[in-house]
Amino acid sequence: MLNFLLRRIGVMFLMIFLVSTMIFFMFRLMPGDPTAFVVDPSIPTEAREQLLDRYGLNESLFVQYQIFIKDLVRLDFGDSYFYNRPAIEIIQEKLAATLILMIAAMIIAYTIGVLIGALMAWRRGTKFESFAITFALFFRSAPTFWIGLIAILVVSVQFGLLPAQGMRSAGTGGGTFSEMFLNLDFLRHLILPTIVASLYFIATPLLIMRNSMLEVMSEDYIEMARAKGIKEWKILYYHAARNALLPVVTAGALFIGSAIGGQVLLEVVFSWPGLGREIVTAVTRHDYPLAQACFIIISAVVMFMNLVADLMYAFLDPRISYN
Amino acid sequence: MSEVKVKKQANTQSVFKLFLKNVKKDKLAMFGVVVLIFFIGVAIFSEALAPHGPRDRHYTEEGTIKRLEAPSLSHPFGTTDVGRDIFSQVILGTKTALTVGLLAALLVTIVGSVVGIISGYYGGVVDTVIMRVVDFFYAIPFIPFVIVLAAVLKPSIWNIILAVSLLSWRTVARLVRSQVLSIAKRPFIKAGRVAGAGDIRLMFKYILPNVVPLIMLEMAFMVNWAIAAEASIAFLGFGDPNVPSWGQILHIVFTTGNSRVAWWWVTAPGMAIVLLLLSIFFVARALEEVVDPRLRGR
């Protein structure tokens, strides 16, 4: 097991290195002058050249790459062209925002999805099942940004129930982590984007749970429990559901990995100051160091979640051994 | 050997029959098939069906621009802020959506299946190397990658197809591989080998037909994935501005700031996306029950 873990972590670092290399070269291939967004076009050419010098963009590609990799090892992604500050500093703030929103949505989607999914399998073929499936697939089909736009219009604009934009009210930022995130104002801002995100997520746990339950329910011990006269809901949640959870859990970790990139859209619609929104603006501004850093960090989170998925699978399923 | 062949054919045929049976039985699947056929029809005849060009401006009889008109007989989905017909844009967008969806899905499933079969069939070093490559592509976050790719290349729907394909074949490859691993152990493969069939023949004549249902299912999901991806990318402003697409329509309504006054402009393309993807999901569910017999109703 330990051996397996070490090997996987080794592979993970190799992958981070490869992804970083790829993204580095993709950005250098990008057409357009990175100074265009940093300075007004009316500035003299010499000033533009000087700026390119400061960014190290006049070096040869190979030298640039060497510097990039050397810094990367020290977790130094360079200074953001736009913010004129170390990219890693900017990202720390944004990563927290992104993860909080995503994890909150995941928890809600998984709790509700698993419960309803189990119930759906139990009530196979009923109207309830069709309705739940249609509901879940509707929100999986609908683009999150579209649902987000409508949610803002209805909930915030029409009824004025919840704040629609950003992470907190004006002037309440700053301070320590707990001051910034553990307060009522922040929670109120969190509700709407969380609901929209979890509506999108819910199809995964719901459908996997349903399918997994169907499998488990055909097992003998469920029939046995029935024969013994145990109450239906008890069989459902005590016996069947517990055993059906395994694929849901592993799929969950994998799904977090893929969801973190997709959250870009929600962050744009809700002005949520997360990594996703930052990468969009960094790419359009040609802010290579910041965009690279965002990309590599998101990618690292994805890989980490994949690893967690594998480990959970190994841990939860006694049939699998990694020796 | 001839016996083996018969068995395979029966397999493929029964898959289709089973699927039809599911569709007849399941109202949702039926709905899916009907809606999907409708969308495909619209896409094929989109040029003829669209009453106006996507960029045509419409004026009233008094010569003023038909700015933000609610749906009416002459403009069933209303007009945009510069008097363009949204109905025509949505119709033309159907073609874009299905083109992107089908082409990307086709590319993804072909590449994914071939790689998956090779990896599962040969095993050993080949498998390890391929799986590492798959791992690499699993490590790349999807939307950010497409944004970067769209910025590196020119914004066009071809690049979106390329980006979706580049990052999605891995899913298919992984699934096909594990299926192949279990099939490769079955007796008819051994029989085939004894009968002197080569690797290529074994892979594509013996194994492939058995993973086709799974591939079909994955393809359905990939179509949806690709359409949603195109819409998302266009919404973020990295799409092809000269090709009418649903995401592009939503992008324009959002950036021009009309989303809260022109509900028709927001709902029409959004509902088109929902209906198309939903119908494909329903069809996929009917397929899924074919692929995974345990899900079949008793």
Next chain:
Amino acid sequence: MSFKRKSLIFGCLLVVTMLFMSACGGGQTGDVSDDELGEMVPSLVILSSLPEANMVNYEMAQEVAEELQELGVDIVAQPMDFAVLLDVLYGEDMDYDAFTIGWSGRIERLDPDMFIHSIFHSDNAGVGGNNTSRYRNPAFDALADAQRQEMDLEKRREIVFEAQEILAEDVPLITLYSRANMQTYNKERFENVINIPGEGLFNEWTPFTLTPLTDKTVPVVASNVNIDDINPLSSKSVYGWRNLRLIYDKLVRLSPEIEPVPWAAESWEVVADDVIDVTLRSGMTFHDGEPVTVEDVKFSYDLFIDQNVEYFASFLEPIDSVEITDENTVRFNLKYAYAPFITNTLAQIPILPQHIWEDISNPVQYANSEAIGSGPFKLERFQTGEELVLSRFDEYFEPPIIEGYIFQIFASPEGVLTALELGNVDMVSYDLVPAHTEQIFNNDGGRYDHLELTEAQDIGFFYLGFNIDRPPFDNREFRKAVAYLTDYDLALDVHLNGYGARGGGGFSIVEANEFWHNPNVPIYDTYDPEMARQILEDAGFTWDSNGRMRMPK
């Protein structure tokens, strides 16, 4: 089989008919053979911005391309990323035919130097120069140089007027439109705003005059553009500067009427055309309590020159040296007479505290997270991508009424509108998109009752530029024809909902810049495709048998 044959015959017939028709349709030139006509007008591309970057420019580029297609020119409009567009325009290859772009109306551009000399003088027509139309006219150059050295305002104005007339005749570019600065604020919470062309509500003066009507004394100003950083040596964003100039004081400020008024300076004196003395106001302190001295002023200018700060490079370029002549006077020695020195240079460069900056080894990279200036507002907090919080500096010689303000950053204008409606935001700092202006104006259901719309004409403009080094745009008559093919009313009335000003051929100092605008320009500013065709025919352009336009022989 028979079906196949039938369709084959039908197909052949169709092709023949079409060929016949096209031959007839295009035959405007009668019996002159195509070989005797001039060169074919080359295939052209109009580069434009992406729709999300600038919807109107994108639309107008498509529109002009369609008009020219109808006249038999092979032309397409190609939208591209802004950075790529700049790369093409300022790059070494100069490989482009035409493009749409714009100049923003920054306040220092009220001075005609930018929109006369910088963007039309032949000195700037080379690689990297701002004369991206590659316009070269010696008669014009002479005027552009003369206005630069003319210190007498009235005389300078005459020269600038004359220069504008040459531009209007030569049509080196076609101004498509200029925008109105449509902005809004919460009139139930605050009053006494000042609105300035090119700057709008969130200018240097509103923070001084703004008066609270309720107990909310700290207004929230909304932006949909991000602020980069708060180091004055490295901040390069317009909105970064709009805030920094309230933290850091300047010797001169431009009044709401755009006249220079001494501010941190008590007065200035033009000793000679190239020597200017500035007397510092006494008794000022920095936010940390240290006094503001002439040493700080000299230090600041020297630092900006030393560090070659890109944002101000063109304003600092004329300075030869800065010397302290007595305990409250600083002398600026210029390399040459530079008319915009007081309005641009002195009104732009901030005063930094020497006691903080002299010890910093790499000032451009310095985070400056606790920015100390001597301006009317003190920095409280800067949360990247979210907000900038400032409070009033009570020691200031002219303290503002509000107790501070919060500059909040949004991801989209849509978010700002929601915040405005819900009363979370009290003022916008950017131009509302036309649709939002319309919605606030219509005020459906009284939901925007608390908002006041304000309008100021922008002095910037958006235009269609040409590469005059290349045919057919090297031909003045062709450019004139394009000026008649541009539907200025479409841009203004349809795309901008009327919130802006009309464009015209060769028109760079717009009406909003009242003092410098020559009322006799533009000359070519109507949409008239027939006129365009007439001009082309008169200039010797012809059409071949395929209907394609040919250059004059």
